[in-house]
Amino acid sequence: MSALNSLIHQPTRLRVMAALVSLDAGEKVDFKFLRDLLELTDGNLSVHLYKLEEAKYVTVEKVFVERRPKTWIWATTGGRDAFAAHVDALEAIVGQARL
Amino acid sequence: MDSNQALDDLKTIRQIMDRTQKAAGGNGGWFMVIAGVMWIVGFTGNQFLSDEHAGWVWAVANVGGILAMIWVGMRLARDSGMSTPMWKPAFLFWIALGVFSGLLIWLFHVNGVNRVGLLILLVAAMGFVQIGALFQHWLIGVTGILIAVLTIGAFLLFPAYFGLSMAILGGGLLVASGLWMIRSGR
Numbered sequence: 001m002s003a004l005n006s007l008i009h010q011p012t013r014l015r016v017m018a019a020l021v022s023l024d025a026g027e028k029v030d031f032k033f034l035r036d037l038l039e040l041t042d043g044n045l046s047v048h049l050y051k052l053e054e055a056k057y058v059t060v061e062k063v064f065v066e067r068r069p070k071t072w073i074w075a076t077t078g079g080r081d082a083f084a085a086h087v088d089a090l091e092a093i094v095g096q097a098r099l
Numbered sequence: 100m101d102s103n104q105a106l107d108d109l110k111t112i113r114q115i116m117d118r119t120q121k122a123a124g125g126n127g128g129w130f131m132v133i134a135g136v137m138w139i140v141g142f143t144g145n146q147f148l149s150d151e152h153a154g155w156v157w158a159v160a161n162v163g164g165i166l167a168m169i170w171v172g173m174r175l176a177r178d179s180g181m182s183t184p185m186w187k188p189a190f191l192f193w194i195a196l197g198v199f200s201g202l203l204i205w206l207f208h209v210n211g212v213n214r215v216g217l218l219i220l221l222v223a224a225m226g227f228v229q230i231g232a233l234f235q236h237w238l239i240g241v242t243g244i245l246i247a248v249l250t251i252g253a254f255l256l257f258p259a260y261f262g263l264s265m266a267i268l269g270g271g272l273l274v275a276s277g278l279w280m281i282r283s284g285r
Contacts (some may be wrong), residue, residue, distance in 0.1 A: 006101060014108060015115050021122060022116035026183070033180025037122055038115070065177065072182060087112065089106040097102030 002085040002092065007088070008054055012040065012048050014087065017083045020058060020075035026060075028074035057082055121283075123181045125190075127239070128280030129171045135273030137164035139266045145212050146262030153212065153262075189230060212255060213261045220250040220269060242276045268279045 008017050015038050023029065029037075035045050052058040057079030061072045075083070137160045143157030172186055200222045209215050224247035230241025246269055253264035 009100075009108075011111075015111065018112040018115035019119040022119045023181075024183070024185075026185075027123070028182045029123070030182075032212065033122070036180075037119060066167045087109070090109050090112075093100060093105035094102050097105075 002088040004089045005086040006045060006084055007051065007057070010048070012038075012044065013052060014086075015051065016045070016048055017057065017075065017079065017086075020073065021083045023074070023078050028072045031071035031073060034073060052079070055079075057080075108164060124178075126175050126179060126181075126281075127234075127236075128277040128282075130168055131174070131239075131242070131273050131277030133164050133167045133277075135270045135275075135277060137161065137270075138273060141268035142216070142262045142266035142270060145216065146260065146266065150212055178204065185234065190245065192230070196222055207238075213258055216261060216265060217250060217254045220265060221247055224250065238276055238280060242272060245272055 008014055013077055016034065019034060019037060020029070031042075031045070034040075035042060038045070049058060049060055058073055058075055062097050063070050063072065114204060140160040141153075141157045144160075146154040168190070172190070176186070178184065200219050203209065203218060203222070204215055209218055224243045227243025228240050229243075229245060231237065231243060244245070249268045250265065253261050253268065258263050
């Protein structure tokens with residue numbers, strides 16, 4: 001049985017990962033899109049992205065588009081696997097309670 | 100963690116995934132709306148104008164439509180906050196289908212406005228079905244099937260009004276499907 005992932009378990013990071021893994025492989029979102037979608041502040045999102053990036057669950061790429069800075073974010077394969085394992089663990093807890 | 104907390108987390112995950120899909124999706128609808136407008140303009144020309152004039156209307160509609168699609172694609176890439184690797188392959192796919200249609204018309208000497216229209220529409224319908232299957236997007240696939248059915252029906256049952264039928268039914272269907280995609284975010 002999969003174990004809960006303490007890094008992903010934190011509520012904001014859980015929402016960030018849920019948003020990112022719902023995209024198809026190869027798709028990415030920019031920082032502003034994610035911030036507005038999850039109704040977070042710049043600082044709050046940055047802190048959690050940093051932790052997820054450190055764990056190699058997400059990739060953060062800073063680029064310039066038409067001379068404007070843009071930050072692209074996407075879930076890595078490892079991040080997708082870790083999230084799937086965390087969801088499995090949550091489902092197992094719910095399933096056990098129903099037995 | 101108790102089961103209620105786990106259930107709440109699973110609900111949160113589902114909500115965020117749905118919200119993300121809705122916010123990120125639907126952009127393809129703009130391209131269907133533009134294609135629909137191209138069809139409405141082009142096929143209305145077929146119905147009411149001479150072949151030569153209708154050809155010019157189609158040329159203007161095609162060039163205008165392709166430029167509009169490129170402009171929308173660039174705007175979406177810049178402003179939508181989302182990047183997908185699918186746009187370029189999808190665009191190239193439609194260009195390839197256009198070339199394929201042209202080759203078929205040339206190789207098999209397809210004559211007559213209705214027959215040429217029939218062939219192009221059936222190839223386009225096939226394209227929608229393929230794109231729908233590729234992107235696992237049922238609405239695009241169903242739109243393709245409906246276009247094929249409407250096209251064959253109009254060609255056989257209302258040959259004198261084929262252009263007008265395809266402008267209203269085919270073009271209208273594309274516009275309606277596109278607007279539905281934009282509105283629903285699917």
